[in-house]
Amino acid sequence: MKNIKVIQDLHDLGITGDYEICYNPSYDELFQAEVSHSSKGYEKGAVTDTGAVAVKTGVFTGRSPKDRYIVLDEVTKDTIYWDDNVNFPTNKEVWDDLKGLVLNQLSTSKKIYVVDAFCGANEDTRLKVRFVMEVAWQAHFVTNMFIRPSVYELENFGEPDFIVMNASKVTNPNWEVQGLNSENFVVFNLTEKIQIIGGTWYGGEMKKGMFAMMNYYLPLKGLASMHCSANVGEKGDVALFFGLSGTGKTTLSADPKRYLIGDDEHGWDENGVFNYEGGCYAKVIDLSEQNEPDIWRAIKRDALLENVIVNEYGEVDYYDHSITENSRVSYPIYQINKIVLPSKAGHANKIIYLSADAFGVLPPVSILDEDQAQYHFLCGYTSKLAGTERGITEPVPSFSPAFGEAFLTLHPTKYSQTLISKMKEHGAKAYLVNTGWNGTGKRISLKNTRAIIDAIINGEINEVATRKIPFLNLTVPTSLTDVSEGILDPRDSYTDVNEWEEKAKDLASRYIQNFERYTDTEEGKRLVVSGPTLEPVLF
Numbered sequence: 436m437k438n439i440k441v442i443q444d445l446h447d448l449g450i451t452g453d454y455e456i457c458y459n460p461s462y463d464e465l466f467q468a469e470v471s472h473s474s475k476g477y478e479k480g481a482v483t484d485t486g487a488v489a490v491k492t493g494v495f496t497g498r499s500p501k502d503r504y505i506v507l508d509e510v511t512k513d514t515i516y517w518d519d520n521v522n523f524p525t526n527k528e529v530w531d532d533l534k535g536l537v538l539n540q541l542s543t544s545k546k547i548y549v550v551d552a553f554c555g556a557n558e559d560t561r562l563k564v565r566f567v568m569e570v571a572w573q574a575h576f577v578t579n580m581f582i583r584p585s586v587y588e589l590e591n592f593g594e595p596d597f598i599v600m601n602a603s604k605v606t607n608p609n610w611e612v613q614g615l616n617s618e619n620f621v622v623f624n625l626t627e628k629i630q631i632i633g634g635t636w637y638g639g640e641m642k643k644g645m646f647a648m649m650n651y652y653l654p655l656k657g658l659a660s661m662h663c664s665a666n667v668g669e670k671g672d673v674a675l676f677f678g679l680s681g682t683g684k685t686t687l688s689a690d691p692k693r694y695l696i697g698d699d700e701h702g703w704d705e706n707g708v709f710n711y712e713g714g715c716y717a718k719v720i721d722l723s724e725q726n727e728p729d730i731w732r733a734i735k736r737d738a739l740l741e742n743v744i745v746n747e748y749g750e751v752d753y754y755d756h757s758i759t760e761n762s763r764v765s766y767p768i769y770q771i772n773k774i775v776l777p778s779k780a781g782h783a784n785k786i787i788y789l790s791a792d793a794f795g796v797l798p799p800v801s802i803l804d805e806d807q808a809q810y811h812f813l814c815g816y817t818s819k820l821a822g823t824e825r826g827i828t829e830p831v832p833s834f835s836p837a838f839g840e841a842f843l844t845l846h847p848t849k850y851s852q853t854l855i856s857k858m859k860e861h862g863a864k865a866y867l868v869n870t871g872w873n874g875t876g877k878r879i880s881l882k883n884t885r886a887i888i889d890a891i892i893n894g895e896i897n898e899v900a901t902r903k904i905p906f907l908n909l910t911v912p913t914s915l916t917d918v919s920e921g922i923l924d925p926r927d928s929y930t931d932v933n934e935w936e937e938k939a940k941d942l943a944s945r946y947i948q949n950f951e952r953y954t955d956t957e958e959g960k961r962l963v964v965s966g967p968t969l970e971p972v973l974f
């Protein structure tokens with residue numbers, strides 16, 4: 436019965452033709468399709484020794500931000516954060532053309548996968564999303580990553596709030612005359628409530644695409660919408676870990692002492708913190724059981740590996756970087772042992788900003804006051820790490836407001852206002868953690884970072900002696916349990932302290948220059964003194 440209604444819906448959308456529908460396939464159906472002899476090229480998966488299937492995602496092994504557009508129309512013109520870096524505008528004519536390509540492509544398919552799922556754990560704010568695609572492993576990916584409806588919820592799903600049509604096999608021949616970036620496209624139309632994809636097979640466009648839509652609808656209702664992971668302790672204490680790709684959200688939120696809420700996208704409403712997703716998407720480069728036991732154990736049947744090298748015995752070599760630095764695994768969240776389900780908990784009281792500092796200047800941890808919490812959230816200083824975005828092959832320092840500029844659909848201040856007001860209301864404290872480099876030229880070890888996180892969560896960090904770091908204008912603890920001696924003050928990791936000072940001044944001037952974008956308001960002007968400074972003052 437359901438299939439007949441779904442076929443009717445697809446016809447109404449414009450996907451005509453003679454295809455078979457595979458509606459909300461089970462994991463077994465997906466597995467069969469992925470390993471079937473009739474799957475060819477990038478559609479084909481390999482079974483690994485853990486039972487997880489491994490696929491190659493094709494030319495695109497990461498998101499393609501330069502190919503991402505939003506239709507500029509009555510709904511979006513005054514709301515969307517049109518910026519030089521994100522949310523490139525396009526018009527209705529181009530949209531109609533590209534949508535035509537997508538509909539044509541899907542109409543010629545023999546088999547179409549339709550997955551209905553939720554984005555958001557709360558009924559009052561979730562999006563009911565319908566994903567339409569041709570490739571089985573893409574259906575597997577969204578089944579892993581979004582919230583799987585129960586049989587009852589599926590029966591009563593009703594009309595979707597948003598539709599994602601993924602026609603990754605088609606490219607756009609007219610991109611040059613249309614003034615677009617390339618033959619590949621990821622376009623959102625907020626009036627039609629449809630996202631279309633062409634050219635790129637990478638599943639992350641669907642995951643982060645719906646995140647960008649949550650980032651639109653929720654803050655407009657006054658809710659905080661956040662690019663962070665979240666976990667909760669035995670006592671109900673919630674910690675959030677903000678950070679750009681590769682800074683440690685997934686790794687650090689998988690903590691054997693705590694329960695995982697989610698590893699990437701959350702909202703915060705009057706009841707507390709809630710996940711948008713139903714799964715995790717972990718990097719597997721150099722993965723070892725010893726360093727990341729929870730993620731290691733989640734890689735089993737139903738997990739979907741991407742862009743890893745598998746040998747003839749089905750063994751995966753996580754140390755092989757030859758396809759990409761962004762090798763990944765997606766799995767439903769219940770494949771992590773310690774979780775809360777449904778994925779939500781109370782209000783957060785520890786807010787951790789993860790920054791992977793490529794300059795090696797930032798301290799491994801700094802204690803932020805209320806204004807610094809706001810200042811550093813608006814700055815979002817970090818590095819883009821290799822792999823997750825097309826064209827990034829080594830760490831590139833960047834200021835990414837809200838630690839997620841690529842996914843912001845409203846002005847950054849909207850996210851800082853909603854977050855900071857929640858933090859004030861619930862007495863949450865913020866910390867800036869550098870998971871990147873220091874003066875040794877190496878990345879700060881996962882062991883040290885984990886001990887730092889422990890000290891934040893158990894409160895030790897607020898009890899110990901502190902010191903101010905000049906230029907950066909940051910307060911650091913002088914020692915913490917299980918953290919190596921001589922790293923907490925970043926100057927100690929340099930053989931020549933002048934070298935640190937030169938780099939610190941350079942970073943401070945970058946902060947100052949970047950913050951000029953916010954000094955057109957009184958609030959922005961007020962925050963300047965909370966940031967780095969070129970004055971050698973201080974204590």
Ligand SMILES: Nc1ncnc2c1ncn2[C@@H]1O[C@H](COP(=O)(O)OP(=O)(O)O)[C@@H](O)[C@H]1O
Pocket residue numbers: 678679680681682683684685686687698717718720870871878879880881882884
């Ligand atoms: N000190 C550190 N803290 C966190 N992660 C680290 C650290 N050093 C190395 N890493 C590695 O960096 C990567 C962090 O990636 P991940 O947790 O997936 O980030 P995100 O979820 O924010 O994209 C992992 O591969 C992890 O092993």
Ligand SMILES: C=C(OP(=O)(O)O)C(=O)O
Pocket residue numbers: 498639643678679680681684685699716823
């Ligand atoms: C999948 C992504 O998220 P992250 O790297 O933050 O886990 C992404 O940015 O495309």
Ligand SMILES: [Mn+2]
Pocket residue numbers: 681684685686698699716717718
């Ligand atoms: Mn992650």
